Amino acid sequence: MPEYKAPLRDISFVMNEVLEAEKLFQTLPGYEEATTDLMNAIVEEGAKFSEGVLSPINQSGDEEGCTWSEGGVTTPTGFKEAYQQYVENGWPALSADVEHGGQGMPSALGIVINEMAGSANWAWLMYPGLSHGAVKTIEEHGTPEQKETYLTRLVSGEWTGTMCLTESHCGSDLGLLRTKAEPQADGSYAITGQKIFISAGEHDMTDNIVHIVLARLPDAPEGTKGISLFIVPKVNVNEDGSLGERNGVHCASIEHKMGIHGNATAVLNFDGARGYLIGPENRGLNCMFTFMNTARVGTAAQGLAHMELSFQGALAYAKERLAMRSLTGPKNPDGPADPIIVHPDVRRMLLTQKAFAEGSRAMLYFLAMQGDVVDKGSEEEAKAADDLMSLLTPIAKAFMTEVGFEAANHGVQVYGGHGFIKEWGMEQIVRDCRIAMLYEGTTGIQAMDLIGRKVIGSGGKLLVQFTAMIDELCEANTNEEDKVFLDVLKAKKDEWLGVSMQIGEAAMENPDEAGAAAVDYLMYSGYITVAYFWARMAIVARQKIAEANGDTSFYEAKLMTAKFYFERLLPRTESLKTTMVAGADSLMQMPEELFAI
Numbered sequence: 001m002p003e004y005k006a007p008l009r010d011i012s013f014v015m016n017e018v019l020e021a022e023k024l025f026q027t028l029p030g031y032e033e034a035t036t037d038l039m040n041a042i043v044e045e046g047a048k049f050s051e052g053v054l055s056p057i058n059q060s061g062d063e064e065g066c067t068w069s070e071g072g073v074t075t076p077t078g079f080k081e082a083y084q085q086y087v088e089n090g091w092p093a094l095s096a097d098v099e100h101g102g103q104g105m106p107s108a109l110g111i112v113i114n115e116m117a118g119s120a121n122w123a124w125l126m127y128p129g130l131s132h133g134a135v136k137t138i139e140e141h142g143t144p145e146q147k148e149t150y151l152t153r154l155v156s157g158e159w160t161g162t163m164c165l166t167e168s169h170c171g172s173d174l175g176l177l178r179t180k181a182e183p184q185a186d187g188s189y190a191i192t193g194q195k196i197f198i199s200a201g202e203h204d205m206t207d208n209i210v211h212i213v214l215a216r217l218p219d220a221p222e223g224t225k226g227i228s229l230f231i232v233p234k235v236n237v238n239e240d241g242s243l244g245e246r247n248g249v250h251c252a253s254i255e256h257k258m259g260i261h262g263n264a265t266a267v268l269n270f271d272g273a274r275g276y277l278i279g280p281e282n283r284g285l286n287c288m289f290t291f292m293n294t295a296r297v298g299t300a301a302q303g304l305a306h307m308e309l310s311f312q313g314a315l316a317y318a319k320e321r322l323a324m325r326s327l328t329g330p331k332n333p334d335g336p337a338d339p340i341i342v343h344p345d346v347r348r349m350l351l352t353q354k355a356f357a358e359g360s361r362a363m364l365y366f367l368a369m370q371g372d373v374v375d376k377g378s379e380e381e382a383k384a385a386d387d388l389m390s391l392l393t394p395i396a397k398a399f400m401t402e403v404g405f406e407a408a409n410h411g412v413q414v415y416g417g418h419g420f421i422k423e424w425g426m427e428q429i430v431r432d433c434r435i436a437m438l439y440e441g442t443t444g445i446q447a448m449d450l451i452g453r454k455v456i457g458s459g460g461k462l463l464v465q466f467t468a469m470i471d472e473l474c475e476a477n478t479n480e481e482d483k484v485f486l487d488v489l490k491a492k493k494d495e496w497l498g499v500s501m502q503i504g505e506a507a508m509e510n511p512d513e514a515g516a517a518a519v520d521y522l523m524y525s526g527y528i529t530v531a532y533f534w535a536r537m538a539i540v541a542r543q544k545i546a547e548a549n550g551d552t553s554f555y556e557a558k559l560m561t562a563k564f565y566f567e568r569l570l571p572r573t574e575s576l577k578t579t580m581v582a583g584a585d586s587l588m589q590m591p592e593e594l595f596a597i
Helices: 008-018 021-025 036-064 079-088 107-120 122-141 144-156 284-320 344-376 379-420 426-437 443-456 461-476 480-509 512-546 552-569 572-580
Strands: 067-069 072-074 160-164 180-183 189-199 209-215 228-233 235-237 243-246 249-254 265-277
Touching: 008 021, 008 036, 008 107, 008 344, 008 512, 008 552, 021 036, 021 344, 036 079, 036 107, 036 122, 036 426, 067 249, 072 249, 079 122, 107 122, 107 284, 107 344, 122 144, 122 160, 122 209, 122 228, 122 284, 122 426, 144 228, 160 189, 180 265, 189 209, 189 228, 209 265, 209 284, 228 235, 228 284, 284 344, 284 379, 284 426, 344 379, 344 512, 344 552, 379 426, 379 443, 379 461, 379 512, 443 461, 443 480, 443 512, 461 480, 461 512, 480 512, 480 552, 480 572, 512 552, 512 572
Parallel strands: 160 209
Antiparallel strands: 067 072, 180 189, 189 265, 209 228, 228 265, 235 243, 249 265
């Protein structure tokens, strides 16, 4: 397994030089203490924890996995102790509201910490990771009593949280769910049903787990309009805050999965479990979107984490592994062969990993900072930031997990046959990251959300808001060296608007046109969005070189990687454009009975 090393220089570059985080946070009430020096210190401590505590138990956690018994689930060796250290160091409370025991730091800083922890050990991070969504949901929709009972302990990490949506007969179509919620005389509800695929649904790290559960009230309307949301603790909480008797929720089994073996994916049976309504009746799906949107940004971080870890492993191997000679003559004349990093095809794979990881990092941090503006900005600022997040969240979630899987596969390929062998750890990255394209709505569902609701549904307004940022970048930077990137970016932006209109018009005649184009459209949008962030990074890097400002080699590498992205990866939009405007006929004209073996 690659020995994870936090990319502190690149994290600092994105946060401090490109996105100018301190400048933003000084304008947001409550975040004034988030100075560059303080944030750097926090990130450095997070790096030490990720490198020294989480990374060493990543591969062993995969090999050992979780163990189910009637008494519960035992996590892999070292996981519980790592969690205790995580809580003692105050990491769960970093970005939480001070009112409930949090440290009040920006959510963007929490994303940075999660990226490092997830790159070091994604299966472990999922245990505390889902608690953030539970906290957000209770903060936004809970009653004062619910906040008092649950938030402080979730924020501190004393308890963890989950989201319980999926049932065996329905995945993303939540309108089909059957879990019932019967009103009780004391104002609680008896929750009965079974939920599957519940990440971190049962474990031995904490004394209580707070499940956020979707269920139906009696006589609720059919479909998604009849779903309500409930808090269902694993262990009931007494009025004085102490733990009472075990609630009627039990782990029937844990799934035997392709990857993330260190995390328990539970089947949970709710047998008249005591639950508490959160938010209005029959509006549970609306409330749950608070959790789901938080989780989607977190899943985008998973894509980034696996890009980074696979790149680090592939890079170290490519520098050490000797095989054949360079096409332009020996580069290691005293050795029997050259290191494989001299070969163009190996560099193609390494640069693809590097360009995706660094471009995705800029996009993810930008998205997280928009979330902070939504929370703390003025009404006008919050509305603009929320609109940006509406457009970019499905792109980030789907695009970053798709190219994260590509990057992980490149890592195996760089190792050759050794990449297929478990002891090297590269195949684990592929197995662990495959689920990310399914979590929180598959790529296809994210794509339909993007093209259907966010682009066509807004009449193009959300897209135009983002493309206006591209125009502003191009107009503000007229240096000839910058125009190498900006002219291409501007042309792609114009094309993006044009094909969006073309698909929208076709969908007005035949809705299948939107479905047929959706995934290609999302990937196309993702390449252009990341190109925007690469252009921003290239501009800053060139300016720093011109100023002779410090680490010239770092900035030169940025410019070279930007060049690679624009010349080798952004052109993928050409084939995507061709396929997404090809129409629905070739997909839909074949009768169902002709799909035969």
